Amino acid sequence: MRPVEIGLDGLLCLLLLVLAWKALRAPHLYQSAIYFIALGLVMALAWVRLAAPDVALAEAAIGTGLLGVLLIDSLRVFARDSKTDPDAESEEPPPGEINVYPAGSARPSGRTLPMILVTASCGLLAILLVEAIIELPDGGGLTAAAQENLERSGVDHPVTAVLLNYRGYDTWLEVGVLLLAMLGIFCAGGRVGFAETRQSNPPGHLLSWLIRALAPLMILAAAYLLWLGKLAPGGAFQSGVILGSAGILLRLAGFQVISRLPPLAVKLGLLLGFGVFLIFGGAALLTGRAFLEYPEARAGELILLVETAAAVSIGFTIFAFFAYLNSRDQPEAQENHAREEGGNQKP
Amino acid sequence: MDTFYVALAIFLVLNVAASLIRVIRGPTAADRLMTAQLFGTTGVALLLLLAEASGQPAFRNVALIFALLAILIVICFVQTTGSAAGPGNREA
Amino acid sequence: MIAGIETHQIYAVTAGLLFCMSLGGLFLCGHFFKKIIATKILGTAVFLLFISLGKRNAMEFADPVPQAMVITGIVVAVSAGAFALALARRIWRETGQSTFEDKP
């Protein structure tokens, strides 16, 4: 390998380590979130360097969009109530800091012993781990096996073949995990369904123009990636995440398209992916094949159908993550405002 | 030619690494957000360069996603920070 | 000597270091929000190790099986993270606690 490439890889790895360190040690939660978002972007570059385009696509879609949005939205909640919690701001903000965001590392003093112990054991683990990684033998790998059966799988891209044909169980249960996580969020919130956004400030003309132009483009890009998954890097997850991000963008700009859908349609959208997997698996069992085994002649079409259903479901679920978390605190925020304003008038 | 692309990529990575100083210094949340924005844009350029260097046009789709979704975080920040830093709280 | 280093080795070692760093962060950071971020970095480190080992004797792209599993993993990690955030927000709303430590 050429030295210049080693330089690039070394630099990216150094940046990864620095960003992770800063994300864990930054004095304010907001800084942590920014470092973490930047870490996601650098990770996408690392996947490209490791020649893993499918993972790079997924990381780019989730890292730049969904994750940052969820973190920033949660910060709003932690920040709003920080006034009631004196401990949250025990660390002095740097001069000039707008003290909107709570300090994160409010570590109580007199805890040096556990700190030393944890640091020492993690350092020791690091040495052992690096040693073990360096001494791993070369060889093995499943590239050849995945390539060998490719023509029987119905698609031309090995990663899609692994995801939807060789290891269909994984993907099916993964859609199940998404569904479970959403139910968990519903339980943690204590109610079902998401309300419309209450706009704290209306989007400007420029923004709503952009979103009108961007949302169809995002849906187009999602369809493109879904189709591309058959023969090149791309596929259901990436396209589902982009669909979900399009929904989040629409919601943020005040277009209540999805929130106004009838609840039944939303539930159907959420269950579609899991259900289609189940139906196809059951049909395969009834016709005497193994669960989720596709007939070779029609595997391509069936996989595309399953992928489309999965993408729509993933999009809905990801939108629901954000919309639910985003709308839950809205009425409460209004109350808080009212309370604060009332409190101000008294003195 | 490949060496040129990789060298340019190294330069751009150094560039964004330097811009992290702005996250440390702040002073406002918006300043820090700008660094994330610069990371996004430079990320697009880096991905295009690396796609060219490795001869894999597939990586261009990653840059496409970056460019499509780059706006989400900023819009989310601007639209949701209202209740925390809004005029109601500031006057309090 | 420097020419003997392969891309995947650099990233694999980084993954090991990232893993330990975030493991320490998981214990030492007080706030839920940071604990969640630490968990997510932990997961990323595992993915990085997995893919860089899959790159060892790959031809054009990295090994497809680890790639597929990591994509699954990324989506699962994100949904777990969203659930964790929802739980942390609920605890915060109900009790005003943002750490696991007992208030005096």
Next chain:
Amino acid sequence: MTPADAATIVFCLAGAVFFLAGTVGLLRFPDIFSRLHALTKADNLGLGLIVIGLVFQAESIAGAFKLLLIWGLALAAGSNTCYAIGRYALERLPEKGPKEVEK
């Protein structure tokens, strides 16, 4: 070296200069609005010049079109985010307005 390669090198280097200018501006400029100004230079011209440089290497018309589409998207997103941040700063942080130069 073909003329196309030479053009690529010239345009990409010019783009890199604008990225450098954007970073230096982000670090050195005194207030949020001038920093935004610096940031947009990297967004628009830096990325734009690199994209133009790479168009010379594109293997097909479709490839070149995709590169330009990426630039167009980044352009639309960049100008909008800068507008949004600027508006946010103007409304929420009036004391941080364009006057603040003393730092």
